[in-house]
Amino acid sequence: MKYLEEFQNPELARGLLDDIGAAVTRPWALMEVCGGQTHTIIRHGIDQLLPEGVELIHGPGCPVCVTPLEVIDKALEIAARPEVVFCSFGDMLRVPGTGRDLFRVRSEGGDVRIVYSPLDALRIARENPDRQVVFFGIGFETTAPPNAMAVYQARRQGLRNFSMLVSHVRVPPAIDAIMASPDCRVQGFLAAGHVCSVMGTDEYPALAARHRVPIVVTGFEPLDILEGIRRTVRQLERGEHTVDNAYPRAVRAEGNPAARAMLADVFEVTDRAWRGIGVIPQSGWRLSSRYREYDAEYRFDVSGITTCEPAQCRSGEVLQGLLRPNECEAFGTTCTPRTPLGATMVSSEGACAAYYLYRRLGTPAGAREASPVA
């Protein structure tokens, strides 16, 4: 794919790695915010290739892992209703709620469908006027404009049988909350490139100044990640803490004005609970009052849900960079993606799951017992 493969070129990666190595004089801990970036890093083994001293801490940038348990439970409750066609992105289907996930609901007779785009859910609503179609609107700022458009179109088309269960999260308040934590070790951020494609970069200078951290807008291919790291390390070595755009081919300072205008109309900021972290003020979006009739939480009475989270794990420490996933005693033993203890093991973008998928080689729990073949 043009403008994708060129940014995976191993020869060019070498040059970037060498420059990072030449620049580093002391250890630095950087956090990449987006789960997609974590995926690239682990999938290509980038963190193994970095010079000694440059450490990557994986951030909570995975909407699948951080979607609050309460919201998952509401989704499950709605999806189980016989009149509902519940549409969702694929990665949400295995996220456990209290006692079950969407796959289980499907096996029990719920009409749960995977869609690629929220517009597919709109189409399903048009084609099934006698069913209530509900779309699971999760994600960061990148996915918010597509989800907003679906709601906007539903209203424009007068669709009475479409609604959205919304649980959007925003990156800047999360960065604030991470940096505000007293034990946080993060010294620089690789900001989420596609979030900035939508939102632009104007929310970040205040963060960089307040916390005195460089924030480098970074893309998702291996060369983009390395360039983001390179620029962040160079700033740190020079004692700088500014916002820098290392993904200029897809990010402009003003972002996408049309998308931002739609967001301002369809959504409003709200406090949002992040699974396992707690409430981060103003860190979420919900449907604005103008669109309340399309809000699935209002259309279906799902208040009074009781959630239940037993046991403790150390995901919180992982998020702050105090603990690497493979340093946790439970990693690979009692805590695996199959048997997760925390949200960071839930999706392949979570730090622990990414580690598990790609890195068990170097860990004490790396040797796997023989399992029968089917």
Next chain:
Amino acid sequence: MCLAVPGRVMEIEERDGTRMAVVDFGGVVKEVCLEYLPDLEVGEYAIVHVGFALQRLDEESARRTLDLFTELGLLQEEFGDPWEAAGGAPGAFDAAGPSRPETKEEWR
């Protein structure tokens, strides 16, 4: 949050009052909503996430970025760390290399 890939706009049409495009991703063709990029034209590239074009992909910028990476690699090969070579002072980088960036800002 961010799985988005670059594709080329092949056709644009209005469907039910919505601006839609047929986008080609290296041989894979998909329908994409273009409402958020009202000025995007056929032949241009966009970053596409869950069926929506979210930002124009600036081809010139992409080429420049790749050129910078290439120059960085060449410089590393020939001269090692350009900052070291120049005594470590920002701005003191001199024209020893075969292809020097136009401005210091591009190197950051």
Next chain:
Amino acid sequence: MPDTDLDIDLDLGPGPDGGLDGGISPGGGAITRTAVVDSDGAGADAAPDFAGWTCPVPLRDHPRVVMGHGGGGALSAELVENVFAPAFGSRTLAALGDSAVLTLGGAKLAFSTDSFVVRPLFFPGGSIGDLAVNGTVNDLAMSGARAAYLSCGFILEEGVEMSVVGRVAEALGAAARAAGVEVVTGDTKVVEAGRGDGIYLNTAGIGLIPAGVDIRPQRAVPGDVVIVSGEIGLHGVAIMSVREGLEFGVEVTSDCAALGGLVETMLAVTPDLHVLRDPTRGGLAAALNEIATAAGVGVVVRERCVPVPPQVANACAILGLDPMYVANEGKLVAFVPREHADAVLAAMRAHPLGAAAAVIGECVPDHAGMVVARTALGGTRVVDLPLGEQLPRIC
């Protein structure tokens, strides 16, 4: 033969989509937090607490079958291991190869069965009929046998159009002729409307295994060269391209084909091939993991060597899928003793179905049971057994 102790905690990982099911919480001292939450989910009092993490409830037991049980990955393995194998009590079954190797009246036979539930019934490059023949023919070929006879069972949904049944039957017949097998017996059942997705098929087949041939996953040893017969990911992408919700226009057709002839060509070089496997559900990743586990060896794959056609790579990039986990229906992976590797590869490349054959890795004594890939950038990653079906992701 691997120990089939059913009490082992499988500790198997997810596909690239992540995901989890089941689990054992750590021992006593667990803290339970129960909260009644209002529709906002907000409680603006507490500051975000990064240290006070709590865990999602594990979903270990499956009171009902879920889609993942058919995915060819860890869940499927558990279903066989925990429900079927103990019920049937057969030692041959417990060996869990693609097909069963049996001796009957002095003849060494391979015997296999496969069921076909693909949707849609007709897809670019083939149909359920083609799959029904080639799937079983290939399972037999993976034991080194040339398939001879097939049975075929049809389960038809009341109301399905007769013309559709006719087209499937014709495709099946044509595939059988192409593969050089005869469908000699069969059965038909009809279920009530709404109980079946149109047409389900089952085929079973037998074939003779030549003398001196002992092909099974347990035979892989360090030093073996791993060869794939051609480009991967074509069937899975072809199916996805016409599946509701994921449609995209792409010039990819299923690679559905009968591999008996290719295997014969390879056996002509040496009867001592160690392992053959057709990477269907779960893709190359599942096949390699199953072999690594069965034989107790490690497998190293060089990513740059795995042949992935551009449209497959691009379709996977759009959906966030990994081509290593995408199904193939006309490919095989072979573990070949090192001394024969060059000759076997040459023979494969001379055959129409092996023209793009490539060496993709080798067996090593390290990390037994685990498949590790050397990435194009020079790093390493573990290629795990998929949990269930691979799901498109947005992240």
